[in-house]
Amino acid sequence: xxxxxxxxTGIFEEKGIKKFLVHDSAYFKIxxxxxxxxxxxxxxxxxxxxxxxxxxLSGTGEFLGQGDAAMAAKPGDILIxxxxxxxxxxxxxxxxxxxxxxxxx
Amino acid sequence: xxxxxxxxTGIFEEKGIKKFLVHDSAYFKIxxxxxxxxxxxxxxxxxxxxxxxxxxLSGTGEFLGQGDAAMAAKPGDILIxxxxxxxxxxxxxxxxxxxxxxxxx
Numbered sequence: 001x002x003x004x005x006x007x008x009t010g011i012f013e014e015k016g017i018k019k020f021l022v023h024d025s026a027y028f029k030i031x032x033x034x035x036x037x038x039x040x041x042x043x044x045x046x047x048x049x050x051x052x053x054x055x056x057l058s059g060t061g062e063f064l065g066q067g068d069a070a071m072a073a074k075p076g077d078i079l080i081x082x083x084x085x086x087x088x089x090x091x092x093x094x095x096x097x098x099x100x101x102x103x104x105x
Numbered sequence: 106x107x108x109x110x111x112x113x114t115g116i117f118e119e120k121g122i123k124k125f126l127v128h129d130s131a132y133f134k135i136x137x138x139x140x141x142x143x144x145x146x147x148x149x150x151x152x153x154x155x156x157x158x159x160x161x162l163s164g165t166g167e168f169l170g171q172g173d174a175a176m177a178a179k180p181g182d183i184l185i186x187x188x189x190x191x192x193x194x195x196x197x198x199x200x201x202x203x204x205x206x207x208x209x210x
Contacts (some may be wrong), residue, residue: 073108
C-alpha cells in the first residue's frame with residue numbers, strides 16, 4: 001500500500017511532454033503526463049491485448065483517435081481505448097492526464 | 106473508444122455511498138464512488154491476485170488500511186494497494202474517488 005500525491009508532479013516542460021511514472025506492476029502501469037498548452041501527445045497504438053484509461057486531471061484539450069477524430073476533454077473526462085486502437089491527446093491549455101494501462105506495456 | 110464525463114456522476118446519497126460503474130472489461134474495472142461527508146467505505150480485501158488504484162477526484166478524507174492505519178487523502182492523491190490487502194476510505198467532506206481494479210473482480 002502506498003500513496004502518491006499528484007499535486008507534487010504538476011511540472012510542465014516548455015516544449016514537449018513531462019512524464020511521471022506513478023506505478024508499474026504486473027497488473028497495470030499508471031503514468032501522469034503533463035502536456036503544455038499547444039502540444040500534442042501523438043496518436044499511436046500497439047498491437048497488443050489490453051486497454052487504457054486516460055483521465056483529465058486539469059486543463060482542457062482533446063482526446064485524439066484514428067484519422068481526424070477528436071473529442072473535447074476537460075477535467076473529469078475519461079477516455080477508454082483498446083491499446084491497439086489509435087489514441088492520443090492535444091492540450092489547449094496546460095493539461096494534466098493520468099493514464100492507466102492494463103496489462104502494462 | 107469511448108468517453109465518460111465524471112462531472113455527470115457527482116451525485117451523493119444522504120446515507121451511504123453512491124456507485125457508478127465507469128467501465129468493465131477483461132482488463133480492468135473502473136468505478137466512481139461518491140462518499141458523503143462522515144461516511145466510510147469499509148476496509149475490506151479479497152483473496153485474489155491483482156491491484157487497485159484509488160484516486161481522489163474531489164473532497165477530502167482518509168485512505169484506510171489494516172487495523173487503524175489511515176492516510177490523509179486530498180484531490181490528486183492516489184492509493185495503490187494489492188486487492189488482497191485491506192483497504193478502504195473515509196470521507197471528511199463529500200469525497201469522490203475513482204477506483205481502478207486490474208484484473209477486474
